Structure formats: structure tokens, C-alpha cells
Amino acid sequence: MxxxxxxxxxxxxxxxxxxxxxxxxxxxxxxxxxxxxxxxxxxxxxxxxxxxxxxxxxxxxxxxxxxxxxxxxxxxxxxxxxxxxxxxxxxxxxxxxxxxxxxxxxxxxxxxxxxxxxxxxxxxxxxxxxxxxxxxxxxxxxxxxxxxxxxxxxxxxxxxxxxxxxxxxxxxxxxxxxxxxxxxxxxxxxxxxxxxxxxxxxxxxxxxxxxxxxxxxxxxxxxxxxxxxxxxxxxxxxxxxxxVSDGFKQAYLDAKEEDIVIIKSPVGLPGRAIYNEFLKKLERVDKIRFKCPYRCLTACKVSTARYCIADALVNSYFGDMDNGLIFCGQNAYRINxxxxxxxxxxxxxxxxxxx
Ligand SMILES: Cc1cc2nc3c(=O)[nH]c(=O)nc-3n(C[C@H](O)[C@H](O)[C@H](O)COP(=O)(O)O)c2cc1C
CATH class of the missing domain: 3.20.20.70 (Aldolase class I)
Known part of the structure; x- marks a missing residue:
């Protein structure tokens, strides 16, 4: 073509x-x-x-x-x-x-x-x-x-x-x-x-x-x-x-198909991400406590949000992968x-x- x-x-x-x-x-x-x-x-x-x-x-x-x-x-x-x-x-x-x-x-x-x-x-x-x-x-x-x-x-x-x-x-x-x-x-x-x-x-x-x-x-x-x-x-x-950090890219390289999951985001929409320590922690605790200084999202209800998505995404950008949310598409596992x-x-x- x-x-x-x-x-x-x-x-x-x-x-x-x-x-x-x-x-x-x-x-x-x-x-x-x-x-x-x-x-x-x-x-x-x-x-x-x-x-x-x-x-x-x-x-x-x-x-x-x-x-x-x-x-x-x-x-x-x-x-x-x-x-x-x-x-x-x-x-x-x-x-x-x-x-x-x-x-x-x-x-x-x-x-x-x-x-x-x-x-x-x-x-x-x-x-x-x-x-x-x-x-x-x-x-x-x-x-x-x-x-x-x-x-x-x-x-x-x-x-x-x-x-x-x-x-x-x-x-x-x-x-x-x-x-x-x-x-x-x-x-x-x-x-x-x-x-x-x-x-x-x-x-x-x-x-x-x-x-x-x-x-x-x-x-x-x-x-x-x-x-x-x-x-x-x-x-x-x-x-x-x-x-993004090397850790972010490595998470893509290491991901297997079954590691790619759908999460509920504080934005009020589902999201797709790589299952990691951060998501494991969210299964164990009700809430990862945070202080919201600037209300970046209109849709985020700070009092009920289980975590700060801005913090979680910045963490993975900088390489703090255990405290970071790693967004990815469904085909991320195919990248090697x-x-x-x-x-x-x-x-x-x-x-x-x-x-
Ligand atoms: C890490 C990551 C972050 C993304 N963030 C945004 C975003 O902030 N705004 C947006 O409109 N789409 C966002 N997307 C969606 C992409 O712009 C793109 O439309 C989508 O991922 C296409 O599917 P693919 O990843 O399978 O190629 C994001 C996708 C990824 C993988």
C-alpha cells in the first residue's frame, strides 16, 4: 500500500x-x-x-x-x-x-x-x-x-x-x-x-x-x-x-500479557496500567494518604480518592516504580x-x- x-x-x-x-x-x-x-x-x-x-x-x-x-x-x-x-x-x-x-x-x-x-x-x-x-x-x-x-x-x-x-x-x-x-x-x-x-x-x-x-x-x-x-x-x-525513567521503560519490556490490567482512576474513568507493587498496595489498603495542594483535576474528589493520580504518575516518570502508576496500552507486552x-x-x- x-x-x-x-x-x-x-x-x-x-x-x-x-x-x-x-x-x-x-x-x-x-x-x-x-x-x-x-x-x-x-x-x-x-x-x-x-x-x-x-x-x-x-x-x-x-x-x-x-x-x-x-x-x-x-x-x-x-x-x-x-x-x-x-x-x-x-x-x-x-x-x-x-x-x-x-x-x-x-x-x-x-x-x-x-x-x-x-x-x-x-x-x-x-x-x-x-x-x-x-x-x-x-x-x-x-x-x-x-x-x-x-x-x-x-x-x-x-x-x-x-x-x-x-x-x-x-x-x-x-x-x-x-x-x-x-x-x-x-x-x-x-x-x-x-x-x-x-x-x-x-x-x-x-x-x-x-x-x-x-x-x-x-x-x-x-x-x-x-x-x-x-x-x-x-x-x-x-x-x-x-x-520517562529507565524503570518505566523496563516495566514495559518486562510486562507479560497478564500483567496488563484495568484500574479505576480517581479521574472517574477506567484506565489501563501494568500490575506492579503500587497496584498491589492498593489492594491491601483503603487509601494511600495524600495532601492535595492544587486541585489539578475537576473530576477528582479529594476526600474519597484512594490515591493522588498526579503523584502516582509523576513517581513512575521519575523511576519510583513501587510507588508509581504505569499507564500502558494493551499491546505493551509485545515490546521487547x-x-x-x-x-x-x-x-x-x-x-x-x-x-
Ligand atoms: C503512558 C500513557 C499515557 C497516556 N496519557 C494520555 C493523556 O494524558 N491524554 C490522552 O488523551 N491520552 C493519553 N494516552 C493515550 C494515547 O494518547 C493514545 O491515544 C493511546 O495510547 C493509543 O493506543 P496505544 O497506546 O495502544 O497505541 C496515554 C497512553 C499511554 C500509553
Whole structure:
């Protein structure tokens, strides 16, 4: 199969791959820039940045400045296409989005929440708005409300299936019924749902699928099924350019299929992670006590949360694996070596060509 470029608004990336945004601190400037250098789209995660101590006095400012600094660093490393990923459950999400737009980011990827007001926050139409969805119901909700309130449609959609890493937009029941919620089943429902809006606005809404995409053959399969591109997270963790601790990467290399589990996150969504000492501890105790200094998540009920997810994710980033939560996609167990972004993308492109 020939490798199609992906077009998102006025942006054309020659490689139809988006490296998925990964919090906390998993996808920062070095990874995103390396991906963008290869002609794909590199995504900086906006979540959980900045010095923790300094955040206790001015969380919003510290987070914003840390994100601005990551964007500038990435920009100094590449002229390629960069996106920033946001979670709707962040208490300062609007501030982070506005800062990214000021920094010249042209692709805003928004998940873990419905981006109901996003077009009123980002009025510059050269900035491409890309909601992450997991069902046709939510897709229709977004399209209908944006069309009615703002006469605007998304510039692309990321359809994230149930095999993805991090927080998941599926109930536990749906996660146990993978046959009915696979990307192969979901993609046609999304393509059908967007059709009337594509006709009305006379332009395509590219659908980028993510969750369990592992090989070039997987990518070719989804492109043939009508996707315009893929979003990949897990495979990029075990690259030299990904800035997580060696312990984090080693946990991926050591993981067996049965170690990859679904957890309940204080965010209020299920998540996928590697079973480790931290998760074992949570089975033994009711709560890992913590002090919440800055309310980073609107959805987190501090009094009932069993642990601080920001702390747990930062711990694994820094290599304190026994006290860390290690998010991963379902296919993390298949990774058995550290590679470079260049090698990984070359392998994926060869796989597409061969398919
Ligand atoms: C460690 C990790 C952290 C993630 N964090 C986020 C996040 O903060 N926001 C988000 O929208 N998606 C997040 N994701 C999902 C990825 O962006 C991506 O869509 C997904 O993992 C794709 O599936 P794959 O990992 O099987 O390739 C995360 C995934 C991983 C593996």
C-alpha cells in the first residue's frame, strides 16, 4: 500500500501517524519533536507539568510556563508538525489551551471530556480542533452542538478504541466485550455519523484511530477501513527520545500479557496500567494518604480518592516504580526492545508498504 499523507485543516503531514499525547510527562518536547522530524505529528502532553513545590503557590502559572517551555523546546528542535494534548478534566485546561495557541500550536487534541466550548475559546480558524471520541453518540453530540452554536465542525477526530493506554472512554462492561467495541466495529459508525456534517460543510473530517495499533499492517488495515491516520502511544514509550525513567521503560519490556490490567482512576474513568507493587498496595489498603495542594483535576474528589493520580504518575516518570502508576496500552507486552523514533517510524512505514 502507498503511504497516504494526512490532511488536518491546512496542515499536511506526509506520515499518517500521530504520536498520542501521554501524561504525565511521558510525551514531552524530545519525543514530540523527534516524531515531527520524521514527517508524522508529534504531540506534547499538557498534563502535570512544572515543579511540584512551586505549583503549591501558583499552580496555574507554573503549569502554563512549563508547557510554554516544552513547546518552545520542541519548536527549537523541529519545523515539523506539533500538537498539544489536553484533558477536559484539568482544572486549568482553558488556560493551557490559550497558552498553546499563543505559542503557535496549530493542532489541539482534546480528550477526557466533551469540548463543548472549545470553538469559543479558540476562535482562530487556522488552529485545528481535534476532539478525542470513543462512540458515535459523543461524536454526534459534539458535531450537533458545534454546528448549532458555532457553525463549525472539528478539523479531525481521534477515535480511541478500548485497547488504548491511559484513561479510557469505555465502561468496564464494554471493556469486557471487546468484540463489539473494536476499532473495526466503531470506525464505520463514526464515519456514518460525520457524513451529513461533511456534506453540509463540503469538507472531510479525517478520522484518526488509536488503541492497540502496533504494526504497519495494523495501520494499513485501518487506512483501508476508512481511517485517515492512526494515533499511537504505547510503542513510542520504548524509544530513546521518550523522557520517562529507565524503570518505566523496563516495566514495559518486562510486562507479560497478564500483567496488563484495568484500574479505576480517581479521574472517574477506567484506565489501563501494568500490575506492579503500587497496584498491589492498593489492594491491601483503603487509601494511600495524600495532601492535595492544587486541585489539578475537576473530576477528582479529594476526600474519597484512594490515591493522588498526579503523584502516582509523576513517581513512575521519575523511576519510583513501587510507588508509581504505569499507564500502558494493551499491546505493551509485545515490546521487547528500546528503539529510536526514526527506526520505529521506518519500521511502521515499511509495514504499510508491504501490506
Ligand atoms: C503512558 C500513557 C499515557 C497516556 N496519557 C494520555 C493523556 O494524558 N491524554 C490522552 O488523551 N491520552 C493519553 N494516552 C493515550 C494515547 O494518547 C493514545 O491515544 C493511546 O495510547 C493509543 O493506543 P496505544 O497506546 O495502544 O497505541 C496515554 C497512553 C499511554 C500509553
Amino acid at each position: 502507498n503511504i497516504p499523507a494526512i490532511q488536518i485543516g491546512s496542515i499536511t503531514a506526509s506520515v499518517p501517524i500521530i504520536q498520542g499525547g501521554m501524561g504525565v510527562r511521558v510525551s514531552l518536547s524530545s519525543l514530540a519533536a523527534a516524531v515531527a522530524e520524521e514527517g508524522a505529528i508529534g504531540t506534547i502532553s499538557s498534563i502535570g507539568l512544572g515543579d511540584k513545590e512551586a505549583s503549591t503557590t501558583d499552580y496555574e502559572k507554573v503549569s502554563r510556563e512549563a508547557l510554554e517551555s516544552e513547546i518552545r523546546k520542541a519548536r527549537s528542535m523541529t519545523d515539523g508538525h506539533l500538537a498539544v494534548n489536553f484533558m477536559g478534566v484539568l482544572s486549568n485546561v482553558d488556560d493551557l489551551i490559550s497558552a498553546s495557541v499563543r505559542e503557535g500550536i496549530k493542532i489541539i487534541i482534546y480528550g477526557a471530556g466533551i469540548p463543548a466550548k472549545l470553538p469559543s475559546l479558540v476562535t482562530d480558524e487556522s488552529v485545528n480542533l481535534v476532539p478525542i471520541v470513543s462512540s458515535d453518540r459523543v461524536t454526534e453530540l459534539i458535531l450537533r452542538s458545534w454546528d448549532k452554536r458555532y457553525e463549525r465542525i472539528p478539523d479531525a477526530l481521534v477515535l480511541e478504541g478500548p485497547l488504548a493506554g491511559g484513561h479510557l472512554g469505555f465502561s468496564e462492561e464494554q471493556l469486557n466485550d471487546l468484540e463489539n467495541y473494536s476499532l473495526d466495529v466503531l470506525l464505520p459508525t463514526i464515519l456514518e455519523c460525520i457524513k451529513p456534517y461533511e456534506d453540509k460543510y463540503g469538507r472531510k473530517i479525517p478520522v484518526i484511530v488509536g488503541g492497540g495499533i502496533y504494526t504497519g499492517a495494523d495501520i494499513a488495515h485501518m487506512l483501508k477501513a476508512g481511517a485517515s491516520g492512526v494515533q499511537i502511544g504505547t510503542r513510542f514509550v520504548c524509544t530513546e527520545e521518550c523522557g 526492545e528500546i528503539t529510536t523514533v526514526k527506526e520505529l517510524i521506518a519500521e511502521l512505514l515499511d509495514g504499510i508498504r508491504e501490506a
